[in-house]
Amino acid sequence: DWLRSVFSLTSLKNFILFHNIPLPYAWQLWFLGALGFVYLLWWAVTTLVEILHQSFPYTPLSLLSAVLLALHLFCGEGFGLIGKEVDTQILRNALLDGFPFFALGNWAAWNRKRIKALHFPWLLLVPIGGALSLAEAYFAGKQELYLGTILLLIGMMGHCIRYRRISDHVVSQLLCFCGQELTLPIFTIHMLVIAALNEIPVLNALHQVAWLLPALVAAVSTLLAFVLVWAKAVIQIRRIHA
Numbered sequence: 001d002w003l004r005s006v007f008s009l010t011s012l013k014n015f016i017l018f019h020n021i022p023l024p025y026a027w028q029l030w031f032l033g034a035l036g037f038v039y040l041l042w043w044a045v046t047t048l049v050e051i052l053h054q055s056f057p058y059t060p061l062s063l064l065s066a067v068l069l070a071l072h073l074f075c076g077e078g079f080g081l082i083g084k085e086v087d088t089q090i091l092r093n094a095l096l097d098g099f100p101f102f103a104l105g106n107w108a109a110w111n112r113k114r115i116k117a118l119h120f121p122w123l124l125l126v127p128i129g130g131a132l133s134l135a136e137a138y139f140a141g142k143q144e145l146y147l148g149t150i151l152l153l154i155g156m157m158g159h160c161i162r163y164r165r166i167s168d169h170v171v172s173q174l175l176c177f178c179g180q181e182l183t184l185p186i187f188t189i190h191m192l193v194i195a196a197l198n199e200i201p202v203l204n205a206l207h208q209v210a211w212l213l214p215a216l217v218a219a220v221s222t223l224l225a226f227v228l229v230w231a232k233a234v235i236q237i238r239r240i241h242a
Helices: 002-006 009-018 027-052 058-081 094-110 112-117 122-140 147-162 169-199 201-208 213-241
Strands: none
Touching: 002 009, 027 094, 058 094, 058 122, 058 147, 094 112, 094 147, 112 147, 122 147, 122 213, 169 213
């Protein structure tokens, strides 16, 4: 019965539309299917441009991305503010959650000279976006995407484009370490942390505080990720000296 359901038309529809992987406990891996569709869409666009011998339409794609992100915010956060809910599967897909950021990132890379010429404090958008996201979570409830999240991402991207090098060696090494070593453990752990917090009676009330729970989950997940990376390093050192 399980194999029949995996290869059914319903599973195929859910994978194409919502990128749900028909495996036990794999619902959080939806982004793998979404990422695959993003690459497929990008390949189709670039191939079409090459066939037509045209310049790449970065500007139209960036405008389309902005419209899709606005639609995402309207259907998610907008409905949340008026007390209505939208199925997250509708929002969490390649078109509304993946392709817009992918296209905007490529647009920023293509226009990096213009971005570098702007004397704008990009890094200031990071704390502003983080604070706004907490406020949005408080008023709109848990959503897949917040306006503050977008501002935070734009601030980080603009700052990295303008300052491609970090003069402080310690800071650069720390950022590289976090990006290369901690990203996967944090993502792997954070769902387990959420489930564990739900089982602790004292902390169970945090699930009702939408703006506080993400901060706690992030802190605990990052701490556990550091422990895992440290344990991995210790094991490797002992194997070398064994």
